[in-house]
Each structure stands twice: as C-alpha cells, then as structure tokens.
Amino acid sequence: MRIKIPQKLIDLKLSKYIEVVEELQHISNKVLSEVVSESKRIKKTKPSLFIGIVIMKRMLECSGSIKLLITLGHRRDASILLLNLIEMRLDLMYIALDDTHADEWLNHDKEHTKPWKVSFLFRSLYLNQNELNAEQSNYKRFSMSKHANPLGGLMSFPIEVTNRALLINEEEKNSTYTSIVYYFACGVEIYRICNTTLKIAKQLGYDMEQVNESLEIIFEFLRGLFDRDTLGTVQELLYNIEKPQLCNKCCAIPQGHVEITCLLRQGDFKRKQIFLKNAQFICEAFTEKT
Structure with missing residues (x-):
C-alpha cells in the first residue's frame, strides 16, 4: 500500500531524503523480483535466501511507516521501527555467515524470545572494537526510546524529568536535522538488508550485478547528502556558540575546526544552567580570559 503524504507537511530540507528512501525501497522491490527471476533460471535456492525475502518484505513495511512517522514529527515512534530494522538486519547478517544459522532460525520454537540475543549478534558480527561500540551505542539510543527508559530523556519522552523538574524542548518540532538523522538511519538499514540478501543470492550464482550497482549508487548519494548536511x-553550531563555550584561547580547538566533545560539554552546560544559577562551564582545556 502506498501512502501519499500531503505536500504541505513535508519540510523542503527533508524532501531529498524522502526521495532517496523511496528510491531505496524501489531498488528493494527490484532485488526481490530479480531473486525470483534468477531462481527460476538457475533452479537453485536455499533457506537463507527465503529468510532474506521474508525480512525484506517486512523491511519494506517498516520503512514505509518510518517515513510517514518522521514526516509527521513522531520520531520516537519511528525509532521503535528503526530498532526493528536493526534487529532484522543483524539476524540476516548472522544467517548469511553460515547455512546452519538459517536452519536454527527456521526451527526456532520459543515464543518469548528470538533465536539469538542482540548482544550475541553484535559480538559475532563486529570483531573490530570501534565498530562494535558504534553499533551498540546506536542500538542503545533507539532501545531507550522503545522501552520508555527515563535515562533516554527527550529521546524517550516529549518532556524530560531532570533534577525533579520538567524540561521541555521547545525546538523539538522544528528539529529538521534530527529528522535527517532518522531518515539516514532508515536508509542505512534498507541498504544493509538489501546488500546482505544480494550476498546470499550471489553465493548461489545469481546474476545480481545490475541491481547491486544501482543500490550502491543511491547509497553513496545518501551518504554524501548526509555528510553535507x-x-x-x-x-x-560553531557560528552560533557564545563564549566562554568556545574560547579564542582554547588550545583544544584549532581555528576553523570544532571539537565534537566540546559541543557535548556545551550541551551539558546549557542543561545545568536551567537548574543551577551558578553553573560553570567545565573543560580541562578551557582557559578563562584575564
């Protein structure tokens, strides 16, 4: 089912992301049709490919809903479905490693749990510690929103309880960049699920080069778009930050650059200012002007 989003609801800065996600959805459908076509030509398949098809169909449902929710400004609800995409992607990536994993997935008979814990999948798939940390951190953020964890703050609730007081983010409805991040995350998960399904198909000798090339081109476009934004x-942020948050004497930030950890410290400082009149900006590299 295709849902038409009224044009008046679409932020012009987000329209390009909507187009890219829709193009990735189109390529996903192309992958499915090519898999079916190649299976008839080669007359060869395996359980992991069946699972890939099932997960891709669910991914298309999720991504359509995510697109609608982000456009309507319901990013917390979208994050729940993004978590669903991540978990399906991890399952499929693990299944693609070994055909016996597909049998384990298909033979699973426990209603209260999935075949594998997410922590196990992360450790099995990401041997590089930096990649593992990044994946786990991303998953944790969406998970806090899904489970309404109070530590998630404004990512879990529209109003945050901080220091026994209520903190309302007045800029949230107009946070275009936050929506961009969610669209990018959605596009990444679509790409990864498609890419893994293509790898399984290639193992069977399916000719998937043309659709694979289309997938890579549109994903590189998405990455470039996100990097630019x-x-x-x-x-x-750099041009709108007041001193002393960014001090001309700060030895940690070369001219023309911004240190991300400094931006995070500034975020903490602004939150403290709401509740503490004498809040101090703390940074080991910060030097007070004399």
Whole structure:
C-alpha cells in the first residue's frame, strides 16, 4: 500500500531524503523480483535466501511507516521501527555467515524470545572494537526510546524529568536535522538488508550485478547528502556558540575546526544552567580570559 503524504507537511530540507528512501525501497522491490527471476533460471535456492525475502518484505513495511512517522514529527515512534530494522538486519547478517544459522532460525520454537540475543549478534558480527561500540551505542539510543527508559530523556519522552523538574524542548518540532538523522538511519538499514540478501543470492550464482550497482549508487548519494548536511549543521553550531563555550584561547580547538566533545560539554552546560544559577562551564582545556 502506498501512502501519499500531503505536500504541505513535508519540510523542503527533508524532501531529498524522502526521495532517496523511496528510491531505496524501489531498488528493494527490484532485488526481490530479480531473486525470483534468477531462481527460476538457475533452479537453485536455499533457506537463507527465503529468510532474506521474508525480512525484506517486512523491511519494506517498516520503512514505509518510518517515513510517514518522521514526516509527521513522531520520531520516537519511528525509532521503535528503526530498532526493528536493526534487529532484522543483524539476524540476516548472522544467517548469511553460515547455512546452519538459517536452519536454527527456521526451527526456532520459543515464543518469548528470538533465536539469538542482540548482544550475541553484535559480538559475532563486529570483531573490530570501534565498530562494535558504534553499533551498540546506536542500538542503545533507539532501545531507550522503545522501552520508555527515563535515562533516554527527550529521546524517550516529549518532556524530560531532570533534577525533579520538567524540561521541555521547545525546538523539538522544528528539529529538521534530527529528522535527517532518522531518515539516514532508515536508509542505512534498507541498504544493509538489501546488500546482505544480494550476498546470499550471489553465493548461489545469481546474476545480481545490475541491481547491486544501482543500490550502491543511491547509497553513496545518501551518504554524501548526509555528510553535507552534518557539516552544515556543525558549522551553524560553531557560528552560533557564545563564549566562554568556545574560547579564542582554547588550545583544544584549532581555528576553523570544532571539537565534537566540546559541543557535548556545551550541551551539558546549557542543561545545568536551567537548574543551577551558578553553573560553570567545565573543560580541562578551557582557559578563562584575564
């Protein structure tokens, strides 16, 4: 089912992301049709490919809902479905490693749990510690939103309880860049699920080069688009930050650059200012002007 989003609801800065996600959805459908076509030509398949098809169909449902929810400004609800995409992607990546994993998935008979814990999948799939940390951190953020964890703050609730007081983010409804991050995350998960299904198909000798090339081209476009908007957002933050948060004497930040950890410290500082009149900006590299 295709849902038409009224044009008046679409932020012009988000329209390009909507187009890219829709193009990735189109390529996903192309992958499915090519898999079916190649299976008839080669007359060869395996359980892991069946699972890939099942997961891709569910992924298309999720991504359509995510797109609608983000456009309507319901990012917390979208994060629940993004978590679903991540978990399906991890399952499929693990299944692609070994055909016996597909049998384990298909033979699973426990209603209260999945075949594998997410922590096990992360450790099995990401041997590089930096990649593992990044994946786990991303999953944790969406998970806090899904489970309404109070530690998630404004990512879990529209109003945050901090220091026994209520903190309302007045800029949230107009947070275009946050929506961009969610669209990018959605696009990444679509790409990864498609890419893994293509790998399984290639193992069977299916000719998937043309659709694979289309997938890579649109994903590289998405990455470039996100990199550009991320840089623009950081530059905007840089020019709008007042001293002493960014001090001309700060030895940690070369001219023309911004240190991300410094931005995080500034975020903490602004939150403290809400509740503490004498809040101090703390940074080991910060030097007070004399």
